[in-house]
Amino acid sequence: MRRLPALIPALISALISAAALAATTTAPAAEAKALPAPVACNGCWKPALNTSWQWQLSSLPTKPYPNVQMFDIDGFAAKDGAIVKSLKADKPGRGVVCYISAGTYEDWRPDASQFPSEVLGKPLEDWPGERWLDVRKYTGKLGQIMKARLDMCKAAGFDAVEPDNVDGYANDSGFPLKAADQLAYNTWFANEAHKRGLSVALKNDVEQIPALLPYFDFAVNEECWEHTECTTAQNDDYGYDQFVKAGKAVFNVEYNLATSAFCAKSNAQNFNSLKKKYELDAYRVPCRGA
Template structure:
């Protein structure tokens, strides 16, 4: 698997680990019996949340949480973060189309709170097994690197799925994660999701990961720390982002479970405050100084982006796509250069350069950057001409009330993934649609989803399935395919017809 960019949530990513003490809670007595070979985090120990970027922990820290792509902190209790219930930003192409949740119109379901994160479809046993098989290598990495526990994020994604996923399906998938993690001698956490805390015992969950339990959320009259403590006991490791939330957590639970305050983006050398009971000492939260020993300087630049491709053009814009870079800590974004001058930035691996002149050829390069300001070398150079003013040709042409646009979503040596968007430009719903094009070279489709694809030599025709034939006026349906051969430049002209 490729390195994933880290996401940050105000409520769903700050790590508050809740782990019921074996002596205080029957939950952990059962969990300990079910997974006797796993080790639970130490109770009320100092800890640090380093999912944003790993760095040398303070001397009193006993627990550290890091992304599964990072190395664990030597000699400490290490929790391994994975995103188990939805995709990471820019990683949609890593997932087979049939494993991504779609609504009744066939559109993939995006997390409404976080752009470019999409729900995984855990609604059937077959899909749950297939998704688990995609995640198993991440858990294997956690185990082989020496992590002690797994934190699967977005257990609560059913609350944002527009009622397409229910709690039973979420619990069924969590049970699969529990059993596989235990088979690797790893403890496993419940991430937030207070409403399912009562099911943790039956599922075999060892502890929980919770955010900002000291905050009084809109519509609530009190913070959630007492409810988590009642459900999981004294082994709680709580992360707060605000001074008010930190004060409430410390006032009520200092010494009962671990508490730390971090900056929202949990940056290396950023805010770290503690209170009694979380290892920081003192009666009030005190900031951790930023020193070279706690946040060593990062001087390593990311690798240069590769596979830069112009995936489409209009009369005034060019759309670019490239392969992700890697870094010793994390890539934070990309700078895009047109004719040698920087014209914009992107956090993902696509960018549309707008405001261009019709009928003009432009050259592009991309460079990666990290949080320390290190910049990679330049990618390959790609040239792309905008369409002539008023032209209906090129990628995105259309007729009879629809238009179609092809975008390359990923590419590697000798093959690529692509997605075609079909838009109804008419005033009434379609009964069916068809998109056709001709490859300019030796490209050949080897797999496809959400359309019926036929080929004759270089000619390709993609038609709707029965369930996605109807497209409402001004709405869009999409289908995906995988092809062998190099990414064609320019991309082929698409013809779209509807009935």
């Protein structure tokens, strides 16, 4: 689902003291030290840098399937495993990714009644029935719900998981979420996926790429070309080129741009980019390959 960043970068005053500057430069290191060690996912399916794909969430794929190497589909819609099995039988070696929301409550999901009221935050603009979650509470009931969702993905035969909305700290969530809170939750989630033999995609959360890169196996992004935030050259400290440099695939979707405005740039970065509609139905225009 399309997620636009809600934070406006603060202006830095010329009168900041040297002590304050030292504090800001040491804070990220302190946060990084508090993170758990990454859990290895030896033997997990991991997409190659150049991987053709389809991202279809509003419905399940139907035959004849596009001749792509990876499908990313809704986990709850495919929880019986039938479509996952069919997609794999259609093309041996094809990876199938389980989409779930890890940072929001969705009132239409079958486990919606399990979410305690204290973890439910503000509604998401333009997404009826969806509310931000207090991800700081992952050590309690919220974590149990997410573990059950990962178990569902594993039982259905998925190879990987795409957790959406893992950037609540950068939005008006209704909770005082900090960058460190998001890092703690995202690394915990990635480790839990790996414990189950599932590779895991980092969805958006562009600013935290440097810290999260060791935990995530590939990346899924929406609209980084439209918002001029795809590469380290654009952002100074973070960018999806860091995934590619680490040998990890990047999957990008643009909705509003013409393919002529982003495909050449994506191909030059070795990104796997598509033009899609907001509905995320079967429509797709790939920048390269099938």
